[in-house]
Amino acid sequence: MTEDVTTHTEPDRAEPTKRGRLREALRRLRPDLDVGKAPDPRFTLANERTFLAWARTGLALIGGGLVAAQVLRFGLGGAHLLVAIPAILLGGLIAIAGYVQWEVNERAMRLGQPLTYSPLVRLLAVGIAVLAVISIVLVVISAAVR
């Protein structure tokens, strides 16, 4: 048996420019929502409002952390940062997770699949509980030291 060997010459391709590579990288980052069919517009808009509510929650935590850094005084050096920095980090984390959940929900709606429960609710509840515990501990230690 003889093998049919054919030689192909690759067409000359121009090197992608810096801008082209950046555009390609951004395209890859973009969520693939061109699946299924467009859901009822009310659902898409409700999903958007939920994302915005999480974004505002993130902004509120960032603002709260900033205020905590300026206002709280425990008399324990930089102890106020134990409240401020976790609140700010939680705010940033919630903003990212809110976006991921929005994308997951949008895809599910387009594919006619059931929506998944959001892990954000648990993240927020645990985060606020941890902040509360840290605050209580700092207040008690601060009172004991004085």
Added chain:
Amino acid sequence: MSPQAPKAHGWDEGAASERTLLAWERTAIASLAVAALVVRAGIVYSLLGLAIPIAAVLVLASVGEWLFSLRIYGEREQVGETGAVAHERVHAVLVGITLIAAAGSAALSIIR
């Protein structure tokens, strides 16, 4: 006199778009509030060189959010016919701005 019976609509004639417009405007107000807190922190800690660029990004974001809310409301008739548009790029930009605010706020709190 009996009230006029509501007309039957397949689409709720912009109420969902109006609620979304209001949600964007609330987000714009939240961005402005965080910008004010960042400027206050900059004044208190004498770190205006760091605070002002972060606050400027947040103020520009709030203007963008307000303008975008008007665009969403403007899309309401088209939305009823073709389905709502998923604004993934705008959402990603909003997350990016929130992360800038978080990084700036953390830096202001630590550097003070």
